[in-house]
Amino acid sequence: MSTLDETSGQQGDVAGPVLRVSTDSIPALDRFDWWVEMVGNEVMPVTVRSAHAAVFQGRADAVELPDSQVAFFSFSPMTAHRSPVQIRRSDPEAYYLVLVHGSPIRLEQERGVACLGPGDMALFSTSHPLACDFLDHGRQVRLTLMRLARSLLPLASGKADRLLAEPLSTRAGSARLLGPYLAGLPEAAHASGPRERARLGHIGVDLAAAVLAGRLGAQDSLPAESRKSVLLSRINAFIDQHLGDPELRPAAIAAHHHISVRTLHLLFRDEPDTVATTIRRRRLERCHADLTDPHQRHRTITEIAARWGFHRPADFSRLFRGAYGVPPNEVRALALDANAVRGLLNPSAPLRGLAGQPTVRSMG
Structure with missing residues (x-):
């Protein structure tokens, strides 16, 4: 994460492969602007509104992997919009899986509208206009974002666009493994060397691809290595659940x-x-x-x-x-x-x- 790396001396805390940044060390009047700039650089440029700008608080923990990035965000409620003009100016051509932990989120993209509560997940793209309302329920917004480069997702070009802003079940199939994978990733990354972290990254991409392919009914279109990785993840989860x-x-x-x-x-x-x-x-x-x-x-x-x-x-x-x-x-x-x-x-x-x-x- 480039901006996070640049600011790590003042706003961030580098702890091995997991990087933390926070508004705590930013002057109160500058926190909202700093957060918007960080999101624009590290996720995608958006227009942001917040009723909490004067007292804004935010934190991000990021795990950078060879083929993906997983970031854990906590911040004051706000809304975010991405326009066609912003897309033309800057498009990282990536998909994001969002997993909600705290206040609900309303996500709109293409023809999809997803109202997501804690434990729900959805997909959005940097290449289409987007509207996202992080609802104010008197507490911080908490979510996980998993970035997936469009070029690396092992699905036929454009197929994943059918799932934009559509709620994805986290209670069945490969999605039941993806949630625990995301939750345990910081600890696993801390305990791993570069080679093992690369393997963790490949597993995450394969799990995400399996979740999307399963929703599309296209499991057989996944490469054999991806199917093998997902099966291994299922077996390892089964072993952990039945050790006794x-x-x-x-x-x-x-x-x-x-x-x-x-x-x-x-x-x-x-x-x-x-x-x-x-x-x-x-x-x-x-x-x-x-x-x-x-x-x-x-x-x-x-x-x-x-x-x-x-x-x-x-x-x-x-x-x-x-x-x-x-x-x-x-x-x-x-x-x-x-x-x-x-x-x-x-x-x-x-x-x-x-x-x-x-x-x-x-x-x-």
């Missing part, structure tokens, strides 16, 4: 997804771990998180192990020690001691585990 099931094995996973066990193993051939290793690693990670969480101190180590699918204490202890270098009881003792010391130093701190009249501004 002792019957979670490759055969059960394959049967649930209507594929053979051989196909399942082939899907994981290029992954860092095999299917069985993936299940074991994620179970151990959940156990480690519980052992270092003071809110789980009422559970015994055996109970925590069983909660995540380990029903033989000796096997769990051996696997845990192999993964972390120390037995589970030592990890728990160290975590409890650390939290006790933290509480003594700062008793008020929570214990944690280790782990008016509208103002108009126009851009363009």
Whole structure:
């Protein structure tokens, strides 16, 4: 994000691959103008009105990926319009998926009109006139924007335009995976190197393409790699949801997804771990998180192990020690001691585990 990079010394905070900018460090009288300029440079030029211009507040957290960008916005209510003149002057030729978290949004583009509440999603384009009303319900607007370059979206040219400003279900198919992907992306990006972040970006584009293709009834038009990526995402989500099931094995996973066990193993051939290793690693990670969480101190180590699918204490202890270098009881003792010391130093701190009249501004 070019403007965000330029302003990061004054308004932004660079934290690895996730960049945060905020109006907090901008003089109050300049905040609205600064926000409009930032949106014009980083999303697209628009004309903005806000009844809150004099007391405007806004924040953006952005994750830049090779083929996409995901940004989390929180700002005072306003309206935004994009005109044909602004499109002719500057068009990044991109689609945006918007996922709403806070106050409702009314979105108009082409022949579509979408009234979106928390949890709803829709698509808009930088290449068509747009009207967007971020409704004032007495609280900040909160949303996620995922930018997708038109040239990289693996759908026939112009097909996605049929979905502009049309509500997209987030409760079925690939859309059920896209929401958690977007929510977990900042943490995942922080924990990943450049190569893994590139992979995360490809997964996001494939999931978004699958959501749009599913709505268009064009799943078969997606490239084989995109379909493979989406299937892997579904399998990984299934594994995460069933880690506590002792019957979670490759055969059960394959049967649930209507594929053979051989196909399942082939899907994981290029992954860092095999299917069985993936299940074991994620179970151990959940156990480690519980052992270092003071809110789980009422559970015994055996109970925590069983909660995540380990029903033989000796096997769990051996696997845990192999993964972390120390037995589970030592990890728990160290975590409890650390939290006790933290509480003594700062008793008020929570214990944690280790782990008016509208103002108009126009851009363009």
